Amino acid sequence: MNKSQDPIETNASEIHSKIDFATELQIHRLELEKQNSKLNDAQQLKETPDRYAAFYDNVPVGYLILDKAGNILAINLSGSTLLGKERASLLNESFSSYIVQDDHDRFLSHLQQTFNSSTNTVTELRIKGPLSKVIHIRLESLVIEDAGICRTVMTNIHPIKETVDYNQELLHGHRRLMQNLFKIQEEERRLLARELHDELGQWLTAIHAETETIAYFSEKDSTIHISAQAIKECIKKMHDAMHDMLSQLRPILLDTLGLEDALLELKKQWISHNPHITLELVFDGKFDKLSELINITIFRIVQEALNNVRNHAQASQVRVCLHRKTGATATEDTLSLSVEDNGKGYDADQIPHGLGVLGMRERAIAAGGKFFVRSIPNHGTQIHAKFPLDSSNRRRKTDVL
Structure with a gap:
């Protein structure tokens, strides 16, 4: 008669069998995950060239x-x-x-x-x-x-180039407009100066002649003689004032003798009214054969800059330098202007109203030049303008401004 199997041994055997089975399943799962990972890596490697090819083809360049x-x-x-x-x-x-x-x-x-x-x-x-x-x-x-x-x-870069060209066209159009505006302005000043000289000048001359006659035929100590002498003195002051006005409206020497003589005359007049300020005028190069546009632009900028020195700078010294640089070719010729003072200066980011800086800059740009201002509080002001002397900025027989 066979003895029956111990229940405890039977249960232990079943447990071991299940553990072995679970272990085998775990091993198979790990192998499957490893194989799946390799398949995913292979798939990604296969897709990567496609992704790079798509990127390569569709970049915007x-x-x-x-x-x-x-x-x-x-x-x-x-x-x-x-x-x-x-x-x-x-x-x-x-x-x-x-x-x-x-x-x-x-x-x-x-x-x-x-x-x-x-x-x-x-x-x-x-x-x-x-x-x-x-x-x-x-x-x-x-x-x-x-x-x-x-x-x-x-x-x-075609869209960018078109925008740049369009902006350049606008800039050139603005420059031509400013040239025409300044040309009209100078012509009006010329006409006004001529009218003042011809009309007011001849009346002052007539009044002066009459007072000379009155003074000649009157007794020296008489009231009439004294009044005639006073009128003559007033006429002289009016004549001097008119001469200054005419120079402001249109510098006569600029039309007849050129830029250097016009600036020298401007210096003479300015010093006579501002003897407390030392004015140095420096010329470096030849300044004949310049266009009327360049001549009047330089003159007006210097004129306005000196007005600023007198009215705002509180300076004791001012230096005006005009330099002409001759390049290897005619297109490389340039004309540089600088006006420097030792006055109180100002904050360049907060340019005070009434300094005429905008007008000077517009004149320079209209003549094809560049304009810079450098100023430091208590360290003076420097104005610089630079002009290319190409064919348009050299004197032509038809130049009239």
Whole structure:
């Protein structure tokens, strides 16, 4: 008769079997997770080139690889779209064939500089895009060492270029408008000066002649003689005042003898009214054969600057310097003006009203120049203007302002 199996031993055996089974399941689960991870990694590796390819094609700039001859070895979709061609048809094509003829030399220079440098080379030029439309682009290239090729980024700057050109056109239009306004202003001043000289001048001359007659035929100690002498003195003061007014309205010497003599006369008059301020006038170069526009612009800026020194600066010294620089070519000639004082100065960010700085700046810009003001409280003020002396700023026979 067989003895029955111990229940405790039976239960222990079942428990061990279950533990072994659970362990096997855990091992299989870990293996499955490992295999799944490898599959995910493989899938990501497979998708990564696709993602990079999509990114490469759809960035908002053209990306090219060029050889030393400028042939296209690779180009992204944005680049081919900018050129208006299918990508496949562009491969091994010369990039220069899509460049506007006048910019060919610039592109060749860009290539040469790229392959002879280890840094980025940047050039702006024009290409023929879709429907032969001219497009302004910016090329930025970097050579790949020992590969004989370069990576090039092509950016469409046409919208920016159009905006810049439009702003330049507005600026030139504003400059022409200011030139016409100042021309009209100077012509009105010329006419007013002529009227004052011709009309008021002849009446002052007539009054002076009458007072001379009265003084001659009257007794020296008589009331009439004394009054006649007083009238003569008043006429002299009126004549001097009118002369100053005429000089302010239109400097006669500027029309007859030129800029240097007009400024010397201005200095003489200014010193006579401001003897407490030392005025130094320096000329460096030749100032004949300048256009009427430049002459009157320089004169008016100096005139206004000296008025500022007298009325606002509280200065004891002022220096006016006119310098002409002759370049290697006629287009490099420049004329520089500086007016410097040792007065109280002011905060340049808070230019006081009534200094005429805006008017001086507008005159300089209208004449094609640049205008700068530098002032520090208690350290004086410096005014600088610079003008290009191209053909438009040299005297012509038809110049009249």
